[in-house]
Structures are given as structure tokens and as C-alpha cells.
């Protein structure tokens with residue numbers, strides 16, 4: 001089983017989670033390729049080369065970050081052109097994905113992270129992967145929006161994702177692998 005660890009992280013929160021996913025997968029004996037989506041990135045991972053894919057991003061205005069959205073657009077076009085996105089999206093035997101975000105929820109809490117995660121899931125569903133789970137991790141605001149880490153709807157989220165969050169990441173990965 002070969003796993004892809006695909007993520008976008010503008011301020012480092014999702015990267016902490018992605019690194020924990022990678023570490024846990026390796027500990028569990030998986031071969032893992034990590035792919036950090038870059039701004040103006042010109043390379044694309046070949047999703048279909050992987051049995052298991054983890055895909056994650058920070059949430060920006062309710063959606064994945066712009067570079068992740070741009071990568072998604074490229075992959076969608078590529079797989080449509082290659083005939084891999086078939087009508088009715090037939091399942092690909094044994095192919096599975098997990099999508100996740102890190103989010104601050106400063107205005108409407110978990111609700112504003114839902115579109116980002118649902119969006120990321122659709123690429124895999126369209127390609128016939130079973131989306132096994134959708135994970136939501138809290139990530140503090142950096143930069144100008146830092147005050148939202150204390151006065152938003154989730155309360156004080158400074159320092160998140162913290163060690164406990166990263167332990168949760170590992171537990172969830174191990175749980176998924178049991179399936």
C-alpha cells in the first residue's frame with residue numbers, strides 16, 4: 001500500500017498535522033510520499049498512483065487555500081481529459097481517501113470549515129475513491145487575524161494544534177488503518 005500525504009499550509013498549522021500523519025503512517029509500515037502544495041506550484045501529484053490519500057488544508061474564507069484550489073482545478077481538468085472521471089463515478093477497488101482541515105472557526109465555528117472539507121472530498125469521490133472520513137482540527141490564527149484566536153466562537157485557541165491535537169491525529173490515522 002502506497003500512501004500520499006497531500007497538503008497546503010499557509011501558516012504552518014496544517015503542516016504540523018500533515019507531518020504527524022506522515023510519521024504515523026511510517027510507524028505503521030506504510031510507504032508515504034508527502035506533497036506540500038506550493039504557491040504558483042507547477043508540479044502535480046499523480047493521485048491515481050496511490051491506494052490511500054490524505055488531503056488537508058487550512059480554511060481560508062470557508063474553503064481550502066487558493067493554491068490547493070488551483071491544484072484541484074488542474075487535477076480535475078487533467079483527469080477529465082484522460083477519461084478518469086467517468087459518469088456516475090464508478091468505485092475504484094481498494095482506493096481510499098481521508099480529507100481534513102485545520103480551521104479557526106472565528107465567526108461561525110465548525111460550520112465555516114465544512115465547505116472546505118466537503119470541497120476537498122469531491123475530487124476523490126469523483127475519481128472513485130471511498131472517502132473514509134472527514135477530519136476537523138482547530139488551528140490558531142496567525143498574523144493580523146491573531147485576535148480571532150481569543151475572541152472567536154471557539155474561545156481561546158492559541159497554540160492549536162497542540163500536542164493533544166497531534167496525538168488525536170495519530171490515533172485517528174491508526175484507527176483508519178485498522179479498517
Ligand SMILES: Cc1cc2nc3c(=O)[nH]c(=O)nc-3n(C[C@H](O)[C@H](O)[C@H](O)COP(=O)(O)O)c2cc1C
Pocket residue numbers: 008009010011012013014015057058059060061062063102103104105106109112113138139140141142143145
Ligand atoms: C487570512 C486568514 C483567513 C482565514 N479564514 C478562515 C475562515 O474563513 N474560516 C476558518 O474557520 N478559519 C479561517 N482562518 C484560520 C485558519 O484556517 C487556521 O488558522 C488554519 O489552521 C490555518 O492553517 P495553515 O496554517 O495550515 O494555513 C483564516 C486564517 C487567516 C490567516
